[in-house]
Amino acid sequence: MLFDSLPDRVTVYEVSPRDGLQNERATVPTAGKLRLILALLDAGLQRIEATSFVSPKWVPQLADAEELLAQLPQQAARFSALCPNVRGLARARQSGVSEIAVFISASEDHNRRNLNDSVDNTLARLREVVQEARASGIFVRGCISTLWGFRQVDDIDMTLALRIGHALRDMGCDELSLGDTMGIATPKRTRDVLLRFLDVCPGSALCMHMHDTRGTALANVLVGLELGLRGFDAAIGGLGGCPFAPGAAGNLATEDLVYMLHGMGIETGVSLDKLLAAGNVAAAVVGRALPGKVHAAGLRPSS
């Protein structure tokens, strides 16, 4: 029967400070980032992708990674930083982060566009990063993007995608985050993708990173819940949409995710009321309206 094996609790993995803010046209000052992260912490989020050690040449919006991390209350949550290579990892270690994220695309085409390298070269580069990080006791998240398609729905070679998954696990990634970067996933395909990856590692080590570009994110999350996944990425207010296309939403909004989870009796450790307050901070920090639905509509009917 539907929902007979729902979990009591899941982990919400907040990506807005990195995945959200790096997509903003204007760089948010460090003080604004700190204000956002403190609001997220206040709402009860315990895992936060805080920043990135990609070269400032490529992502100037996050050039203040060291400065930001130095100001964060490190005991309050597990902060993560994106590390594309050993140079990034060295910076991350100096900043004392206990978790990093590495990225690769399931699409050879997207990987070359996004990382300017082949999938195989990227895997070789990440192997160094992951092994070195693990040797230092750093938790590593392996993020696979465009798993549901890049230029078209389902234009992904699943054999390659699974090879990437196995390679990330073999090199030492503690968990995998499966990304629908283009926001094109629908539930039946999501079931198929997740079932394949449940052969790579247990559901407890798999997270979903869904975009809500076409309104299907929560339906896909529902499939993940039914299949035993227990970690879900989201961004406050749906931050991370392309700011040049305001209608086209990006990341699943944290408020929408938590609203659904709590409505299903699943605990997250997050306060929805405080999450809405954090959404207002996020909107103020980026200076624009955010696409998240609960963010816009509020928690309760106003009648």
Next chain:
Amino acid sequence: MLFDSLPDRVTVYEVSPRDGLQNERATVPTAGKLRLILALLDAGLQRIEATSFVSPKWVPQLADAEELLAQLPQQAARFSALCPNVRGLARARQSGVSEIAVFISASEDHNRRNLNDSVDNTLARLREVVQEARASGIFVRGCISTLWGFRQVDDIDMTLALRIGHALRDMGCDELSLGDTMGIATPKRTRDVLLRFLDVCPGSALCMHMHDTRGTALANVLVGLELGLRGFDAAIGGLGGCPFAPGAAGNLATEDLVYMLHGMGIETGVSLDKLLAAGNVAAAVVGRALPGKVHAAGLRPSS
């Protein structure tokens, strides 16, 4: 196993000309309504809630019901009109409609606010309408609103709600449409509500009318699909949100619904490309941006 009993085909019930346009601040001219409906027909929609025979005093936006219906190609689809009472039904019959919709709230409170009468008085009034309509061979849809709550999530007396459902069926309603008017439904509660109503009538006679105010509409639809429902209400572009609160989306957008259904291999008889064109017509007709996600983002990744 998840999705083992998905249907090959479902019915999309388009509500925008009535449920959408009556919520617009400015009355859309009859020619604009006709343009919208012709675009919806061109996209392949076969059931359309076209207008309402509520007194023009209450809903001036739809005062042109007769004029509009006279211009519709009656053979092209099944058009429906809302009829609140026998006076409305008389007008509907003169216009030659083959289907009507009647409305009642599962919330006594909402029913009094919306229809200015008690639930029991409303049932007595609808009994006359439905019996007379059925005697004339008119198909009748019984719509129950606020089933997931009115002022609060789940503040509905389910005993009363089921009594309403049984009464509507007993008086002759061919199908029931279950409405989350406030857009607050989450999937587990949806399962519970639908299971209760599946005792009232078979899934083939139950439709879902979900609002996407908090991003959960498609997740709820997924539950309905799993439980055997085969009819889903939606409005092009998500028309029907309160125009005074642009961020707070209303009806589930037809494009989003069909995008998910087609992605799951479920036929609707609708062309998604033409549906997107109809969404552009809808936006032009109401003169504002619409909240639907596929409407805003398009069908395919643009990379």
